[in-house]
Amino acid sequence: QLQLQESGPGLVKPSETLSLTCTVSGGSISSTSYYWGWIRQPPGKGLELIGSFYYSGSTYYNPSLKSRVTISVDTSKNHFSLKLSSVTAADTAVYYCARADYFYYYMDVWGKGTTVTVSS
Amino acid sequence: QTVVTQEPSFSVSPGGTVTLTCGLSSGSVSTSNYPSWYQQTPGQAPRTLIYRTYTRSSGVPDRFSGSILGSKAALTITGAQADDECDYHCVLYMGSGTWVFGGGTKLTVL
Numbered sequence: 001q002l003q004l005q006e007s008g009p010g011l012v013k014p015s016e017t018l019s020l021t022c023t024v025s026g027g028s029i030s031s032t033s034y035y036w037g038w039i040r041q042p043p044g045k046g047l048e049l050i051g052s053f054y055y056s057g058s059t060y061y062n063p064s065l066k067s068r069v070t071i072s073v074d075t076s077k078n079h080f081s082l083k084l085s086s087v088t089a090a091d092t093a094v095y096y097c098a099r100a101d102y103f104y105y106y107m108d109v110w111g112k113g114t115t116v117t118v119s120s
Numbered sequence: 121q122t123v124v125t126q127e128p129s130f131s132v133s134p135g136g137t138v139t140l141t142c143g144l145s146s147g148s149v150s151t152s153n154y155p156s157w158y159q160q161t162p163g164q165a166p167r168t169l170i171y172r173t174y175t176r177s178s179g180v181p182d183r184f185s186g187s188i189l190g191s192k193a194a195l196t197i198t199g200a201q202a203d204d205e206c207d208y209h210c211v212l213y214m215g216s217g218t219w220v221f222g223g224g225t226k227l228t229v230l
Contacts, residue, residue, distance in 0.1 A: 035217050046223040047158075047166070047209055053217070060217040063121065096165060105213035106156035106171035113165050 002027040004097050004111035012091075012118050018084040022097030022111060029078050030055045035100040038071065038082045040093040041113075050082065052100065087118045122146070126210055126222035132200045132229055140225045141192040142210030148191035153212040155193035157186060160224075161206045169208075170195060197227075205229040 008020035022038070029036060037052030051061040051071045061069050070083045084091060095116055099109040123145035132138035142155060149155060151173045158166035168177040170186035173193065183201075187194045193212070197204055210222040 037219075039221075047211075047221040049219050049221060052219070058217060100219070101171070104172045104175070105154040105219070106168065106211070107158070107166070107219075108168055108171075108177075110165040110167075 002099065002109050004099065004109060006095060006097050006111045006114040008114060008116070010115055010117060012087055012116060013120050014088055014118055015086055018082070018087050018091060018116055018118075020082045020095055020097075020114065020116070021079050022081070023077075023079045024099075025078070027099075029073065029080060030075050033102050035102060036073075036080055037098055037100060037107075039096045039098055039107075041096070042090070042093040047096075050084070050095075053080070054102070089118050092116065092118045122214060122220050124210060124212055124220045124222035126208075126225045128223065129226045129228065132197070132204075132227065134200060134202065134229055136200050137196065137198045138200060138227065139189070139194050139196045140208055140210075140227070141189065141194050142212070142222050143192040144212070149188065149193045149212060151188065153193070153214070155186065155188075156211045156213075157184075157193075157195045158209040158211065159206055160209060166209060200229050202229050 003025045005023045012018045035052045038050040053059040068085045073080045094113040096113045097111045098107040125143040157170040160166045174186045185196045207224045209224045
């Protein structure tokens with residue numbers, strides 16, 4: 001059973017860089033059958049795709065965040081990471097990592113999510 | 121920028137039927153957008169209900185069904201139960217590994 005686990009600081013100061021890691025267990029991040037991605041949900045609001053990637057190296061970022069986002073992959077550790085720079089209070093959210101089916105294009109496995117608060 | 125529209129809130133009586141919809145700010149939703157639906161209770165991660173427009177995820181009761189109605193994707197819940205009261209999110213695939221989420225619908229069962 002594939003599981004995803006987000007980890008990282010729960011509190012980040014304004015203007016600093018938010019860094020999170022998603023550790024994948026029970027499956028390989030190098031699988032040709034899936035995309036992997038980061039999704040966030042500000043308090044009381046809807047879900048928003050931050051970015052996604054495919055094992056081949058193709059990476060896609062939400063245009064509204066593109067200038068501040070980097071998603072990287074470490075296949076040796078079977079995990080992928082998110083960096084979001086120059087954060088503000090608007091970046092306060094629950095951050096989820098998820099796996100998306102490559103053939104039917106839906107999120108089939110989600111992490112439990114981690115809350116990140118941007119505050120001084 | 122593409123916007124996916126959902127009703128912000130909806131209400132249904134216990135045992136009743138409700139249809140939630142998912143549209144595009146410009147254009148129609150089609151099966152090529154591979155509409156998927158997710159159920160989310162407070163404090164929990166989303167749970168997949170429907171994918172590829174119509175297909176129920178494993179373990180999802182057949183009270184939940186997906187379709188295309190006119191220019192929108194739709195999620196229909198028949199025989200609504202108290203524990204169906206939560207948020208429902210629609211997601212559309214836009215190609216090249218990108219998805220757009222709707223704002224979610226808060227369903228009340230009363």
